[in-house]
Amino acid sequence: MKPHEASQCCGPIDDLLDAELFKALGEPTRLKLLSCLAKCGRPCSVTELAECCDVDYSVVSRHLGMLERSGVLSASKEGRTVFYNVRYQHLTDAFRSLAKAIETCRPKCGTKKP
Template identity: 40%
Template sequence: MAETAPAEFDRMFQALADPYRRGFVEQLARGPASVTELAEPADVGLPAVLKHLRILEESGIVISEKVGRVRTYRMQQQAFGAINQWIEQRQAEMHAAFDRLALLMAETPEEKDH
């Protein structure tokens, strides 16, 4: 997997920081949906929905396709691949640090209370 630039991560995390956009992502994770279908459960107007969807698309999380008058959005297949890889790397580093600490603690004799 190619390295993701810090600016790309920033755009993705900023896009996911908004609860409406996270709701759209949750809905799209279940399958493609039209703008109308996405706007239906949202508590905002259609212009705001379109703005949120544009941000998700610019961040690489969703893609859209227009057929006739209907624009349909769906999740980008590898939308979270880079984020998952980044998180896995941080977890591996953290586990390695705890493993080193456990080794050090095992090698250090315990002091007895007097």
């Protein structure tokens, strides 16, 4: 199948390639925040997470907000403090489903190139 033909048909991969998720994960500071939060294994405040990075508190807050909007994190407010937590199940389900969809697109053994 040619690329133009492939772009015209739908497959599971089309629904699973979430641009917002990849945009959120495509920035080094956000990845560092996600990694720090995942390794903590508990909800953390913006103040706690700001200690992981060499950027201003307000920048950390914006990064965490983007990760929340993309579905990577959940947020809960206690008084004036916002705590962020990794949505582990959501992320693992999303990446497993995407991996399966990519696998179904993979050419079968012995398929010749045009």
